[in-house]
Amino acid sequence: MENSLNKQVKTRWWAWVLLIIIFCIFIALKNDSLINSSTSNSNSIATIKQEWVKVTSITTSTKKQSDTFHLNGGKQRITYILSGKEFSSCYVYIVPEGKSLDKEGGFPVAIATGKTNDETMTRESAGNYYLDLSLANGVCSVLIEELR
Secondary structure, eight states, X not given: OHHHHHHHHHHHHHHHHHHHHHHHHHHHHHHHHHHHHHHHHHHHHHTOOXXXXXXXXXEEXXXXXXXXXXXXXXXXXXXXXXXXXXXXXXXXXXXXXXXXXXXXXXXXXXXXXXXXXXXXXXXXXXXXXXXXXXXEEEEEEEEEEEEO
């Protein structure tokens, strides 16, 4: 009788261990499916189509500042065209509203020399800005677009 009781306990012990292992596997698979479904939801949100939206543009043949414009932050595309001779140049600055390039200095986001038709990217923070163009011996056109 005692031998039969020990055999039943050993058999039930393995059954409980097996049951716990199966339960853990079930929980792990359930969590994995939840993670995959939340990842697919975030991927569908991330695939919202964005497009380039014109923010401002300016064309000038002298040193000039644009009117104030607003950036939402993120990616901006700056397209610039300089029509001029060999020694023409155009320096394009994006300056935060309330700051002065003449007093505080700054670095240009684009430099064009000679005949140029090019673009560059920048990632300015959200806020109000203005363009400051410095050029010599030509006509410079600048277009700022933001990915929205």
